[in-house]
Amino acid sequence: MIRICFILIFSFFIPCSVVFAQIKGLSEVTNKALAEFFERHEETGGRKVAVFDFDGTLMGQVPYYAADELFISQSEEGFIKPQNLPDIPGVSPSYSAIRNYLAIDKEKSHKFALLWRVQTYKGRKASVLRQRAMDFYTEHYLKKIFSPMKKLVYLFFENGFEVWVITGTTEFYVDRFIPKYFGIHPCRVIGNKTVVHNGIITDIPAGATTERDGKVAAIETIIKAEPLFVAGNSMGDADMLKFSLDLSMVINPGPELKKLAEENDWIIEKIPDTPLPDSTHYYRKYGIKPKK
Numbered sequence: 001m002i003r004i005c006f007i008l009i010f011s012f013f014i015p016c017s018v019v020f021a022q023i024k025g026l027s028e029v030t031n032k033a034l035a036e037f038f039e040r041h042e043e044t045g046g047r048k049v050a051v052f053d054f055d056g057t058l059m060g061q062v063p064y065y066a067a068d069e070l071f072i073s074q075s076e077e078g079f080i081k082p083q084n085l086p087d088i089p090g091v092s093p094s095y096s097a098i099r100n101y102l103a104i105d106k107e108k109s110h111k112f113a114l115l116w117r118v119q120t121y122k123g124r125k126a127s128v129l130r131q132r133a134m135d136f137y138t139e140h141y142l143k144k145i146f147s148p149m150k151k152l153v154y155l156f157f158e159n160g161f162e163v164w165v166i167t168g169t170t171e172f173y174v175d176r177f178i179p180k181y182f183g184i185h186p187c188r189v190i191g192n193k194t195v196v197h198n199g200i201i202t203d204i205p206a207g208a209t210t211e212r213d214g215k216v217a218a219i220e221t222i223i224k225a226e227p228l229f230v231a232g233n234s235m236g237d238a239d240m241l242k243f244s245l246d247l248s249m250v251i252n253p254g255p256e257l258k259k260l261a262e263e264n265d266w267i268i269e270k271i272p273d274t275p276l277p278d279s280t281h282y283y284r285k286y287g288i289k290p291k292k
Contacts, residue, residue, distance in 0.1 A: 023155070025148030030249070030269050034152070037247045038159050041228060049227040050156045051219065051240060054167035054174060054191075056233035057251050058153070058182065060144035060273040063290030064283045067169035070136045071117055072098045072282035079124070079132065086119045086203060098286060110168075110236070111211045114192050118170050119203040126172055126196045133173040134180075145181060146271050149231075149251070153182050156229070164188045164227075166218050168211045168236050172201070190218050215240040233257070241266065 020035040022028075041048060055061050074080050075097035085097060088104055097120055105113040121129055156163050163184050167174060171191030179186045192211075195204040208217035216239045219227065230237075230244040233251040238260060241248040249267040250257055261268050275290075283290070 023148050023151045025146075025271065026152070026269060030267050033247065033267050034155075037229065038155075040246070041159070044228070047225045048159070048161045049164065049223060049225045050161045050229040051164045051166055051223070051227045051231070051244075052149075052153070053215075053232040053234070053237045053240075054165050054178065055169060056273075057231050057237070058146055058149045058165070058178075059141060060146065061233075061291055062273040063275050063292075064281065064288070065169070065291075066137060066141045066144070067173055069140070069282050070133060070173060071101065071170075072286075073136065074132065076282070080120050084120055084122055086116055086122075088116065102286070102288075111209045111214065114168055114170075114211055115205060115209045118172075118192050118194050118201075121170075121172070121201045122194075122203040124201050125199055126201050127199060129172045129201065130176050133170075134176040137174070137177045140276075142181070143276055144273075146251070146273075148271060150182060152231075153184065157183065161229075162188065162223075162225075164190065164223055166210055166215045166240065167191045168215075190222055211236050213239045216243050219243060235260075 020038060022031040023034070026034075052058055055065050055067060059066070080097045082097075085100055088100065088108070101113055101117055104116055153163055165174075165178055165184055165188065167190070169191050171189065171193040174191060175186050175189045178184050178189050190210060192209055193206045195202045195206045207221065208214040210218050212235075215237065219240060226245050227240075227243065228246045229249070230241050231249040231251065232238070232241050233253060235254075235257050238257065241250065242264070247267065248261075248264065249269060250261045251269050251271055252273060253261060253268060258268060
């Protein structure tokens with residue numbers, strides 16, 4: 001574990017040397033790159049920022065994204081009411097929230113679908129949605145946390161970095177789960193959201209949709225500092241991976257992102273991501289192929 005210690009001498013703080021301990025579960029190449037990175041920035045002044053994606057980066061996504069599973073479960077349980085589903089120009093409406101979501105994702109864009117998903121909660125209490133999401137993630141996905149990546153997050157803390165998460169999922173889903181299990185402040189968890197008024201979720205977008213270039217917009221608008229480190233796992237993270245001032249890291253990338261990572265000399269790390277026996281798999285009901 002890297003630790004920065006200080007010795008008090010005549011009212012001056014003198015930094016001690018940095019010590020790095022390898023993270024079990026990450027490759028020797030990755031550990032070497034991280035050790036060199038922290039050494040480079042031991043004396044870097046000003047704000048030191050590290051940004052992580054969430055699903056697939058800090059937590060497994062096989063066979064399905066937790067956010068998608070949660071959305072389906074809430075639709076089936078009646079928490080998302082058919083009458084609350086926003087109209088989608090150019091897409092035939094359905095009384096099924098998930099079928100609408102899949103249609104928008106296919107016929108419009110993934111970014112459009114991500115915002116639409118948040119808007120389906122119009123009229124619901126934000127606190128209730130947050131608690132329901134916390135319960136769901138804790139029950140079904142706690143064991144999907146990537147232990148090596150959690151250790152890496154704490155390594156950044158030890159080195160005086162601000163750690164942020166920018167995720168394409170609904171912010172209300174994860175802004176309790178991430179702080180509890182990764183120690184990241186709720187104000188540094190950025191996802192797709194709409195305005196909350198008097199505790200009630202509205203359908204008014206609040207900031208950029210955090211997918212692709214929207215993640216960079218969130219960095220520039222909310223964090224207001226260029227990150228020294230960025231980690232992601234999909235092409236939805238590509239723009240912010242390119243935005244890193246120093247080191248970028250990709251987790252279990254698909255062919256397109258792997259090629260991009262190789263071209264840019266980013267760290268490529270493989271972390272085992274296997275389905276759990278007690279996973280929910282609501283998506284299976286809708287004929288969606290599982291991730292591998």
